[in-house]
Amino acid sequence: MEMSFEESLAELENIVEKLENGQLSLDESLLLFDTGIKLVKECDTKLRNAQQQVEKLIEENNCLKSEPLELLDENSHEK
Amino acid sequence: MVFEEKGIYTVHEFTLAIKGILTGSRLSDVWIRGEISNFTNHSSGHRYFTLKDKGSQLQCVMFKWHGNNLRFELEHGMKVVVLGDIDVYEQRGQYQLRVRAIRPDGIGELYKAYEQLKNKLAMEGLFSPEHKKPLPEFPKRIGVATSPTGAVLHDILTVLKRRYPVNILFMPTVVQGEYAAESIVHSISALNNTDVDLIIMGRGGGSIEDLWAFNEELVARAIFNSKIPVISAVGHETDYTIADFVADVRAPTPSAAAEIAVPDRQELCNRISRLGDRLTETQRRNINDKTSYLAQLKAAIEPGLLLDMVSHHTQYMDDLARRQNLSMQRLLEVKKSLFAAHAGKLDAVSPLGTLSRGYSITLKLPDKALVRSIDDVEERDELQIIVNDGRIKCHVDYKEVCKWK
Structure with missing residues (x-):
């Protein structure tokens, strides 16, 4: 299962701390390092690819629904 | 009438x-x-x-x-x-x-009413820090309850887009006038039935009358009862409404609410790159440490030292071999002379001398027992007679006791 961004970030911080504390065998540290580098890339990609998505909540027959909200042009607000 | x-x-x-x-x-x-x-x-x-x-x-x-x-x-x-x-x-x-x-x-009276409600809710503990819910560090979906027409939504969306693009669920809400309080209460409860993990509730600045809905008791209680954390952003920096006190976090403006709601993407990127740096730096140091430790170990088993140790052992082995040879030789010599002495003695008592003088030795077959007496043999026994230069196999035909002496 894919980790969420915050899970990835927390895991990355955890790995860096473990490595900084030492006390690991070379094999363990290499394995952690490898995972850490992957997480750095993963977090970075997720962050850069994040897109804003705006929906509007509507109520129909006592049911909640949402639909994409069409954003007005920036100028229309500056009155 | x-x-x-x-x-x-x-x-x-x-x-x-x-x-x-x-x-x-x-x-x-x-x-x-x-x-x-x-x-x-x-x-x-x-x-x-x-x-x-x-x-x-x-x-x-x-x-x-x-x-x-x-x-x-x-x-x-x-x-x-x-x-x-x-x-x-x-x-x-x-x-x-x-x-x-x-x-x-008039404003004086509104403030009086405001103070009254504020004191009442404070006594009830609605503003207490222990009731404040923590905001999610990385919200996935933010519910925004505000007017569909004001600049508030626009301000919030702009800031969110710049800082950290996140999914937004907008709940159009009446924020001023007769129906505002009920609309705000309704929006909060509706958003509580969605998957948003944070609610921003706001409106732009205005007079105390304009902001009044946010000073209503039912709005305060709706915020207090919300299971999802609420950031209030009502009016301008100096305006404090009852809603602000009850909210989990109060933002001075709608834009500020958006800034509080999400982390800054650039800062996060920096944080991740710092983590990456720490990761490689630590690992580099880690490997350096291990390499130098290895070098230390290697120095400890340096070849010269090993050779020294080997030649020392070789010398000792050689020494041992020499000493072993010497003692073996000595032992052999002792045994040799001992043997010569015994051989001389043996020669003196050897039956071979007797045989050469014409005597013979009789053995009973099959076990080659020495025959010393007439009683040692029976008729038809097989015998072997040893003479000076050979062996004779024969049978006993007849035996007779004689007294030679």
Whole structure:
């Protein structure tokens, strides 16, 4: 299962701390390092690819629904 | 009812006639401004008071079912605007105003009402830090409850887009006027039924009257009861509404609310790259440490040292071998001379000498037992006779005892 961004970030911080504390065998540290580098890339990609998505909540027959909200042009607000 | 010249009314009939005229008039559903005096909050739940100004007084009653919506408690001397209908209290022949709603009149009174509610809710613990819910560090979906027309939504979306693009669920909400409080309460509860993990509730700046919905008790309670953390962003920096005190976090402006709601993407990127740096730096140091430790170990088993150790052992081995040879030689020599001595002795007693002199040795077969006596053999036994230069195999034909000596 894919980790969420915050899970990835927390895991990355955890790995860096473990490595900084030492006390690991070379094999363990290499394995952690490898995972850490992957997480750095993963977090970075997720962050850069994040897109804003705006929906509007509507109520129909006592049911909640949402639909994409069409954003007005920036100028229309500056009155 | 028509007045008839000759007819005589009872008091009650007359009172009813007056009541008919008054209640049929346009004196219903009117707003009246005045100051409260003689206020009694009856145990029945109905409120009685006199509304007065410099020139006149007006008896007022506010029945319990109307008073339930009152957002502040009446006080003597309070300036108010009341909404009501004219009525006649028949038993006392008194006209009075049946009050349906009361609003504080003027900013001073609004502040008084505000202070009243603030103190009440503070006493109840609605503002206590232990009730504040922590905000998610990385919200996935943010519910925004605000007006669809104001700049607030736009401001929030702009900041969110710049800082950290996140999914937004917008709940159009009335934030000013008669229906604002109910609309805000409704929005909060509707958003509580969605998957948003944070709610921003806001409106732009305005007068205390404009912001009043956010000072309503039911709005405060809706925020307090929200299971999802709420950031309030009502008015400008200096405006503090009751909603701000109840909210989990109060933002000075809608833009600030958006900034509080999400982390900054650039900062996060920096944080991740710092983590990456720490990761490689640590690992580099880690490997350096191990390499130098390895070098240390290697130095400890340096080849020269090993060779030294080997040659030392070789020498010792050589020494041992030499000593072993020497002692073996000595041992052999001793054994050799011992052997020569024994061989001489043996020669002297050897039967071989006897054989050469013409004697023989008789052995009984098959076990080659030495025959010493006539009793050692029976007739037909097989014998072997050893002479000086060979062996003779023969049978016993006959035996006879003789005494040679």
